[in-house]
Amino acid sequence: MPRSPRPGVTQAKPPALEVRGLVKRFDRPVVDGLDLRVAAGEFYTLLGPNGAGKTTTLRMVTGLLKPDDGSISIFGIDALADPIGARRIMAWVSDEPMIYEKLTPMEFLGFVAGLWAVDVDLTEARAHDLLLLLGLAPHADERCERLSKGMRQKVALAGALVHEPRLIILDEPFTGLDAGSSRVVKEVLRERVQAGCSVIMTTHILEVAERMADRIGVMANGALIAAGTLDELRHQAGSGHVSLEDAFLALVARDAATV
Amino acid sequence: MSRPGTIGWFARHEARLAWRDWFSLMTGGHRRRACVLVLGFIAFALFMHGLAYLMLGSAANLAGRADARTLVIITGTLVMSWSLMLSQALESVTRAFYARGDLELILTSPAAAARLFAVRIAAMAVTIVVMALVLTAPFINILVWFGGSRWLCAYAAAAALAMDAVSIAVVITAGLFRTIGPGRTRAMSQILAAVIGAGFAIGVQFAAILSYGTLAWAVPVAAADRAVSRWTVLARLAPDSDSVILWPARAVMGDPLALTALLGLSIAGLATVILLFAPRFGQIALAAGGAPIVTTRRGRQKSRFRTASPARALRRKEWTLLLRDPWLMSQTLMQLLYLLPAAFLLWRELNGGGGASALLVPVLIVASGQLGGGLAWLAVSGEDAPDLIASAPVPAIYVLRAKTEAVLGGVAVIFAPFVAVLAILAPFAAVVAIGGILIAAGAATAIQHWFRTQARRSLFRRRQTSSRVATFAEALSSTGWAGTGALAATGSWLAIVPGIVVLGIVAGAWMISPERGPSPI
Numbered sequence: 001m002p003r004s005p006r007p008g009v010t011q012a013k014p015p016a017l018e019v020r021g022l023v024k025r026f027d028r029p030v031v032d033g034l035d036l037r038v039a040a041g042e043f044y045t046l047l048g049p050n051g052a053g054k055t056t057t058l059r060m061v062t063g064l065l066k067p068d069d070g071s072i073s074i075f076g077i078d079a080l081a082d083p084i085g086a087r088r089i090m091a092w093v094s095d096e097p098m099i100y101e102k103l104t105p106m107e108f109l110g111f112v113a114g115l116w117a118v119d120v121d122l123t124e125a126r127a128h129d130l131l132l133l134l135g136l137a138p139h140a141d142e143r144c145e146r147l148s149k150g151m152r153q154k155v156a157l158a159g160a161l162v163h164e165p166r167l168i169i170l171d172e173p174f175t176g177l178d179a180g181s182s183r184v185v186k187e188v189l190r191e192r193v194q195a196g197c198s199v200i201m202t203t204h205i206l207e208v209a210e211r212m213a214d215r216i217g218v219m220a221n222g223a224l225i226a227a228g229t230l231d232e233l234r235h236q237a238g239s240g241h242v243s244l245e246d247a248f249l250a251l252v253a254r255d256a257a258t259v
Numbered sequence: 260m261s262r263p264g265t266i267g268w269f270a271r272h273e274a275r276l277a278w279r280d281w282f283s284l285m286t287g288g289h290r291r292r293a294c295v296l297v298l299g300f301i302a303f304a305l306f307m308h309g310l311a312y313l314m315l316g317s318a319a320n321l322a323g324r325a326d327a328r329t330l331v332i333i334t335g336t337l338v339m340s341w342s343l344m345l346s347q348a349l350e351s352v353t354r355a356f357y358a359r360g361d362l363e364l365i366l367t368s369p370a371a372a373a374r375l376f377a378v379r380i381a382a383m384a385v386t387i388v389v390m391a392l393v394l395t396a397p398f399i400n401i402l403v404w405f406g407g408s409r410w411l412c413a414y415a416a417a418a419a420l421a422m423d424a425v426s427i428a429v430v431i432t433a434g435l436f437r438t439i440g441p442g443r444t445r446a447m448s449q450i451l452a453a454v455i456g457a458g459f460a461i462g463v464q465f466a467a468i469l470s471y472g473t474l475a476w477a478v479p480v481a482a483a484d485r486a487v488s489r490w491t492v493l494a495r496l497a498p499d500s501d502s503v504i505l506w507p508a509r510a511v512m513g514d515p516l517a518l519t520a521l522l523g524l525s526i527a528g529l530a531t532v533i534l535l536f537a538p539r540f541g542q543i544a545l546a547a548g549g550a551p552i553v554t555t556r557r558g559r560q561k562s563r564f565r566t567a568s569p570a571r572a573l574r575r576k577e578w579t580l581l582l583r584d585p586w587l588m589s590q591t592l593m594q595l596l597y598l599l600p601a602a603f604l605l606w607r608e609l610n611g612g613g614g615a616s617a618l619l620v621p622v623l624i625v626a627s628g629q630l631g632g633g634l635a636w637l638a639v640s641g642e643d644a645p646d647l648i649a650s651a652p653v654p655a656i657y658v659l660r661a662k663t664e665a666v667l668g669g670v671a672v673i674f675a676p677f678v679a680v681l682a683i684l685a686p687f688a689a690v691v692a693i694g695g696i697l698i699a700a701g702a703a704t705a706i707q708h709w710f711r712t713q714a715r716r717s718l719f720r721r722r723q724t725s726s727r728v729a730t731f732a733e734a735l736s737s738t739g740w741a742g743t744g745a746l747a748a749t750g751s752w753l754a755i756v757p758g759i760v761v762l763g764i765v766a767g768a769w770m771i772s773p774e775r776g777p778s779p780i
Contacts, residue, residue: 062650088652098644100576102583114572115651143583159647 013040014076016167016198022060022070024222030056032222033070038200038215040075040166043193045209046202048219049252054202055095057219058169061200062092074167088116091160095172097152101145105136105155108144109162116163123162130158134184149176157185161192168192170201174208186212210244218248220255264370269378277382307397315401327499333508341420344391346456348421348428351383353448356432356543376540377533380429384529388421409513416510416518419525426525426532433536436543450589569653570661577638577665580716587637587719620688620748621741623677624695628737631670631700633719635707638662641716663704670700688748695744702736702765709772732768736761 015037022034031053038044048054059065061072063083072079072086079086099108109127113120131137134154144152153176160168168189174182189199190212203209209216210230217227226236230244237247237254262268286292395417402410431451435444498504509517567575581587639662642648648658674696682689710729714722739761746754 062646064646064649084652084654087650090650092646092650094646098647100580100643102580103576107579110567111572111576112647112651114567114575115569115648115653117569117652120567 015073016040016042016075017044017061017200018071018073019057019061020071022057022072023068024053024056024060024065025068029222031060031067034219034223036217036224036227038198040198041193041196043189043199043212043214044201045213045216046200046219047204047206047209047216047248048202052219053222054219055171056222058092058171058200058202062090062169063087064092089166091163091165091168093156093160093168093170093173095175097149097156099144099152099155099159102143104141104143105131105147105158106140108155108159112159112162118163126164127158127162130161133188134158135181150178150181153177154181154185157188161188165197167198167200170199172202172204174203174205182208206244206248216244218251220252225255226251264374266374266378269370269375270381273375273378273382277386304397307394308400311397311401315398315405329512330505330508333511334505337416337420337507337511340391340395340417341424342455344387344421344424345428346452347390348383348387348424349431349448349452349455351386352425352428352432353445353452355379355383356436356540357445372541373538377537379540380425380533380537381529383428384422384425387425388418391417391421410511412513412518413511415522416507419510419521420507422525422529426528429532429536433539433543441543446589453589569651569657570664573648573658573661574665574668577634577662578669580643581634581637581669584716587716618745619677619681620692620695621745623674623681623692624699624741624744625737627670627674627696628699628703628733628740630673631666632703632707632733632737633722634666634669635662635704636722637716637719638666639704639708640711640714640722641719642713643716645713659708663701663708666704667697667700670696685748687750691744691748695740695747699737699740702740702761703733706733706736706765706768706772709769728768728771732764735764736768739764 017036017038019034019036022031022036023029024031030051034053034057036057046054046057056065060067061074061079063079063086067080074086074090077085077089100111103111106127109123109130113123113127128137128140131140134157136151136154136158139147139151144155147155153173157170157173160170170189173185173189177185186208189201193199193214201213213230215227215229216233218225218233226233228236230247233244233247233251234242237250282293285296392414395413399410399413399417402413432444432448435448439447506514506517507521510521639659649655651658674692678689678692678696681692706729710726710732712726739757743754743758743761746757
């Protein structure tokens with residue numbers, strides 16, 4: 001069951017993410033006037049069919065793509081005007097692990113710590129803890145080229161966490177993970193949220209969204225067509241939709257019918 | 260139409276794939292570039308015929324006599340050409356062993372995989388034969404023009420030697436596979452290929468230095484009489500003119516017995532290799548695919564965090580990745596093999612030779628430009644985690660500066676010993692060399708940055724095809740700075756002229772580059 005927003009999640013703080021009128025066109029509009037708000041300390045899951053614009057949205061938020069129009073604010077920092085300030089408190093994990101084959105996980109974390117210019121003494125202990133937590137401690141000094149895809153994904157996640165970001169953005173983080181690894185990653189993310197971190201995640205695994213998210217957004221054709229808690233989504237989808245899967249499919253089908 | 264699963268059917272399949280791969284490589288996937296490609300080939304053919312005419316036009320004395328000196332000259336040329344064929348064949352065979360591609364599909368299908376692999380080995384032979392014929396055709400045509408139709412036999416001899424190269428490459432690679440295992444074979448055979456490819460040319464330069472005491476190889480070997488003189492030295496060591504070793508040369512000159520023997524042995528050798536290795540090819544390729552990738556150090560080593568600024572972290576990362584990848588190291592540093600004759604010349608100069616040190620300046624500058632371009636491609640376009648770097652709180656210009664420092668640092672480390680020795684011999688030339696090396700490497704780095712396209716590091720060998728403008732600009736820049744350095748080292752103010760021209764070339768490259776400023780890498 002989705003959890004109700006925790007007491008710590010208040011609207012008074014600046015939101016972790018606030019997107020207004022976001023537009024990105026390639027040969028057609030991929031993101032089309034998107035408005036999105038994620039509260040500080042919230043676990044937000046973004047759902048949508050393939051090509052809905054989820055990844056493009058997140059790549060714009062992380063500064064990897066330049067929007068054609070709109071604004072992006074991370075904890076009150078204008079990410080377009082001050083991208084470096086925004087990146088300092090944010091981490092991005094893509095569905096394809098972005099690691100260096102010839103570095104060991106420990107070296108990779110050291111490199112990431114260097115990029116974020118965080119305190120080495122603190123980071124080294126944190127890196128050890130993360131590798132232990134993610135079950136990578138036995139492989140800490142093996143080169144990443146010898147690790148499986150799931151392990152690499154966990155190394156990438158450790159890289160995202162090692163500089164203690166306030167906002168973690170993950171694109172399909174469970175792709176290629178086995179059941180045990182998935183559980184570990186879920187627990188790590190949940191702990192981070194409990195500690196006050198905000199998480200935005202895309203996934204096609206609706207069960208994960210159902211169990212983990214405080215709020216869920218549904219995107220289709222480059223726009224947010226529904227957002228809220230699971231109950232709110234059920235309500236928006238109409239009566240008779242018990243599971244998130246039913247509600248999601250109904251919402252997407254309704255949007256397709258109106259386009 | 261061949262029946263599915265037969266050798267003919269597989270051959271058609273392979274030919275289609277090879278054609279599309281080649282066409283895509285040549286045109287970058289743009290069909291409209293096909294016309295440019297055809298025109299380019301015509302221009303290349305004309306240029307090569309002109310070059311062949313310059314080199315062989317005055318060597319009419321080669322046309323008739325099969326004396327010892329002529330046979331030695333031809334044998335030497337064949338050995339040099341054959342080393343290149345063998346080098347290319349080793350590359351092709353290694354790539355075929357390690358490319359997983361459709362391997363699992365083939366091995367899990369009911370088709371006879373050995374037939375496909377037989378076709379693949381034969382296809383490699385065809386590729387090398389075609390390559391050999393394309394490169395030798397202008398020279399053979401000129402010989403036919405001057406010396407008569409019997410020189411047409413050279414085409415058959417070249418094809419036979421290409422087949423030999425493929426047969427031997429398959430045997431060497433399979434042998435390495437058995438002896439040192441799949442993990443190390445890839446790097447080893449590719450290094451071997453590069454060394455064989457470069458080795459003979461370098462040997463010739465050593466011979467040239469020993470013969471003349473100068474860097475004759477810095478100038479294009481244009482005059483046939485000079486080549487003939489050089490080979491005369493070797494002719495004294497050559498076997499009798501009746502020796503079997505000289506039969507390939509006889510075959511080239513149209514001796515029917517030698518040509519028949521050469522062709523027969525080559526075809527038989529290739530057929531034997533196909534029969535022996537086609538059934539094992541699948542197993543070798545599967546083992547290669549499942550093998551751990553070779554690493555420079557075995558076992559575990561404790562990684563330690565070090566205090567690092569983003570720039571230092573980026574520099575260290577670039578150097579670590581390069582040092583840990585033997586294949587990339589070999590590919591990047593291979594061009595430095597050509598510095599060996601330069602090192603040899605320096606050694607001679609130190610031992611009382613005379614006054615050719617300044618000739619090293621352009622050589623060092625060209626090599627630094629080439630090395631800088633390669634390292635810059637790896638650092639900029641071959642970045643394995645572009646999203647990570649782009650999402651880090653580091654300005655793009657800062658990243659660019661750190662990567663440029665990594666490239667120039669690498670170049671500095673490699674060239675420092677040469678410059679140090681040069682400084683003892685000719686201090687002014689050393690100062691010019693330092694400036695030229697830094698400028699050439701910096702210009703190559705800038706060009707690589709302006710024309711960057713994201714690619715896997717394993718595609719390093721194909722980096723020239725991603726942007727031909729960048730490739731030409733980089734080559735022109737390196738050679739132009741070398742020319743400038745050569746003139747500057749002699750103290751001539753004329754150095755300003757090529758310097759301005761090269762600046763114009765680099766500026767022109769910037770003007771037409773896809774992006775004129777730094778952006779997230």
